[in-house]
Amino acid sequence: xxxxxxxxxxxxxxxxxxxxxxxxxxxxxxxxxxxxxxxxxxxxxxxxxxxxxxxxxxxxxxxxxxxxxxxxxxxxxxxxxxxxxxxxxxxxxxxxxxxxxxxxxxxxxxxxxxxxxxxxxxxxxxxxxxxxxxxxxxxxxxxxxxxx
Ligand SMILES: [Zn+2]
Numbered sequence: 113x114x115x116x117x118x119x120x121x122x123x124x125x126x127x128x129x130x131x132x133x134x135x136x137x138x139x140x141x142x143x144x145x146x147x148x149x150x151x152x153x154x155x156x157x158x159x160x161x162x163x164x165x166x167x168x169x170x171x172x173x174x175x176x177x178x179x180x181x182x183x184x185x186x187x188x189x190x191x192x193x194x195x196x197x198x199x200x201x202x203x204x205x206x207x208x209x210x211x212x213x214x215x216x217x218x219x220x221x222x223x224x225x226x227x228x229x230x231x232x233x234x235x236x237x238x239x240x241x242x243x244x245x246x247x248x249x250x251x252x253x254x255x256x257x258x259x260x
Contacts, residue, residue, distance in 0.1 A: 122170060125170040127167065127170070129168065129169075133164065133165045133176065134166065135163070139161070142157070142158045142159060142182045143157075146189050146190075158182055160179065160182055183247075185247070189248055192229065206230070207230070207233045207237045207238070218240045221243045224245070224246055225259065226246055228242075228244045228249075243260070
């Protein structure tokens with residue numbers, strides 16, 4: 113089994129990587145879509161480091177400091193932007209663009225789809241079959257839009 117979080121190997125092609133980190137940032141909040149109820153709760157949020165590097169074999173870019181043990185999705189996590197009219201306009205533009213090169217009844221897979229807002233728009237506009245996967249989605253949010 114490939115250990116995709118072994119920092120010495122590319123998580124995409126599993127080839128040993130060189131230490132070619134091109135960006136570092138430290139003490140960055142682990143999750144950026146969490147609603148904190150107090151200022152102090154926000155200040156105490158779990159942080160981690162970012163060290164971006166590119167695999168010289170396949171070109172995959174990744175955070176070599178990523179540790180999945182820090183990721184804990186709970187009821188405070190909310191990635192929805194559905195209440196922003198500006199963001200909805202942006203999504204509509206992207207859907208319109210994608211509609212120019214999709215065909216009716218095609219299957220579309222969106223990885224990291226959140227609660228499927230974008231995928232639902234795409235399915236309605238383009239008459240495609242959408243499938244979405246997001247690790248943050250709990251069972252109550254998986255509805256008729258084929259979210260996994
Ligand atoms: Zn690679």
